[in-house]
Amino acid sequence: MSGTAWAADGAPAVRSNQARVAQVMHDLSGNGAKLRAFLQAMPKGGDLHNHLGGSVYxxxxxxxxxxxxxxxxxxxxxxxxxxxxxxxxxxxxxxxxxxxxxxxxxxxxSMRNFVPGNAAASGHDQFFSTFAKFGGLGGHRAEGVVVTLEQAARDHVPYVELIANPPQAAALGKRAQTLAWNAKDFAADLAPLQGELPELVSAAREDFATLDAQVRTLMHCGQADASPGCGVRYRYVPYVLRVLPPPVVFGQMVMGYALVQADPERFAAVNIVAPEDNPVALSDYRLHMDMFRFLSTRYPTVPLTLHAGELALGLVPPADLRFHIRDAVDAGARRIGHGVDIGYEDDAAGLMAQMKARHVAVEINLSSNDGILGVKGRDHPLQMYLAAGVPVVLSTDDEGVSRSDMTHEYQRAVQEQGVDYATLKQIARNGLTYAFIPGDSLWNDDGSAPGAACAASLRANAAKPDARCDALLARSEKARMQWQLERDFAAFETQILKGAY
Structure with missing residues (x-):
């Protein structure tokens, strides 16, 4: 996999430790319980594809x-x-x-006790049916954030991007539906909405500030009995529901862009969600990508992470498997959520070369890909992406619905996909490198080697950064989190070599 070579240039002790820990993991890979304990303790980067609500058990x-x-x-x-x-x-x-x-x-x-082949419901239908069943409870968003962050802390995940919407997104979508709509003139569609944005954005920011205060209170952050979840950094990803009429989708999209631009510390990026095989989602797919292209010219600093390619042959006709990932990349997505149908894309090799060159990461969700699409093991494209040098991150998607957690995703990567320790370690690093965290990265553009500022400190496995590296850490939250991850790896590997497993 692209991104593991830098370790070969590191200090001999670093190389030796990693190789020895890799052998330990290899020896444990045939025992699920021992491997689980090893991977639970392993530091991980970010969970970049996590639907709040679906993450709750x-x-x-x-x-x-x-x-x-x-x-x-x-x-x-x-x-x-x-x-x-x-x-x-x-x-x-x-x-x-x-x-x-x-x-x-x-x-x-949830997907508990779901039996593949059950004539009463497909895995796809069972999965997506759950949201309407628990969604009616309402009023527990703060508690949902808390249980998600506490699970992340147990899995040694320091950063989470939570896919969650303010109610103002739905309000602007409904407002857009009452106005004249022209699919060929997005500027005209946007104009009457702009006057309403400042008040809606202000209200949404206030709502989420209140939510975050509730989360801190529930976890006792800053107190002696603070929850481990207090140490997990998180931000929100507003989204668009792709199964709604075009004006509503456009209004939600506008709200998402405006919110991320106004408050990038709290809101990370814009996404598009809901079943990709839905008839409306299929028929309007390219229209949605055109909307993203248009709004990205108006809000050029707002990142996109787009669900694309969460499809399989039989779920949709072959024609619908040929272009979704490519169109999302061409629309400006900096990460692709799922990307399962990459093998069916026209010129898949060329598309992956493009993703590698543009540093477009793919969010791999092994449990949900299995549960929803029945794609797993040798049929999953994870190794195809790795071989092509596309940056890969592992994520949970909807860990509550899937009855999973981040450690389980890592375990599936090892036992089902044959991922070795060096590659898994790079995937963990990618979880911060390709996160939408403010600041310059510790790594170079493709995440494969240390950037110039901290190269000497990292290669020496220094406990403290040198002056040049320290200057980067002082000005970049992303670099600080990446530096801490490296220190966590060093501590983990030392512990493993002391005979923890």
Whole structure:
């Protein structure tokens, strides 16, 4: 994989430690429990593809439902606020009162106990059906952030980008739908929305500032009993729902761009979500990419990370597998979410060469790719991307729905994809290099070697940076996080070689 060669130029002790730890991981790879413990302790970079809500486990939703005496539909297991009506049962005391129904609800809100080939539901349909079932509970966004950050801390993930929208995005989308629409004149479509943006953006920023304050309070940040989650840096990624009418999509998109531009410390990038195989998503795909191109000229500093290629043969006709990733890259995406159908793209090799040259990373989500699309093992394109030198990051996608966590994604990469320790370590580094964290990177443009400022310190495995490197760290949050990751790797490898496993 592109990006591991720099270690060969490092200090002999660094090279030796990495090689010895690589052998330890190789020896453990045949034992799932031992490998899990090794990988749990391994430092990881960023989780760059994490849907808030989908990252929450069903048991957490049911715990919150119990606390507020919310309701559960008997037929479909949808959660809703009290009071309960016909066809609903109270959530309070459910686990003790009716363990079988409680268990069935956990299954309905996740992929737990889903059996591939089940005629009643495909993995795709089961996965996407869960959001409507737990989404009705509402009011627990701060708690959702907390459990996500605390899990990240347990997995030694220092940075998370949470895909989450303010209510103002939906409001601007609805407003756009009431106005004249011209798919060939986005400037005219944008003009009447611009006057409403300052108030909506201000309200959204205030809402998320309040949310973050609630998160800090719940985790006791700054106190003696602070949660480990307080140490996880996070930012939000506003999104567009690709299954809605074009004016609504455009309005949501405008809101996302304006919000990221106004508050890049809290909001990282803009994304597009929802099932890519939806008929509206398919028919409007190129229109959506045109919208992104247009708005990126108006908001040139706003990054894009776009779901693209979350498709498989049979789910859609072959014609729909030929261009989605390429069009997203051409629209300016700096990261591609999923990218599963790369092998079906026209000139796949040329496209991956383009991604490598432009430093466009791909967010690999092994568990959800398996659960939703049935793509895993040798059928997954992870090794294809690695061989082509495309930057790869591992992410969780919807860890609650998929019943996974970041450590499990790393374990699947090792045991199912044959990823070795040096490559896994580079993937972890990529999780910060390709994150939308402010500041210059510790690494060069493609993340494969140290940049000039810190090259000497890194190659010497220095505990403290030299003066030139220290100057970079002082002005760059990204470089500081990357430097800390290297120190964490050094500590981890030392611990492993002391016989921790």
């Amino acid at each position: 069903a048991e957490d939703f049911l715990r919150w439902a119990d606390a507020e005496n919310a309701c559960i539909a008997v037929a479909g297991h949808q959660l809703s606020p009290p009071p309960c009506g016909e066809g609903q049962v109270p959530a309070r005391g459910l686990a003790a009162r009716d363990a079988a129904f409680y268990s069935a609800t956990v299954d309905a809100l």
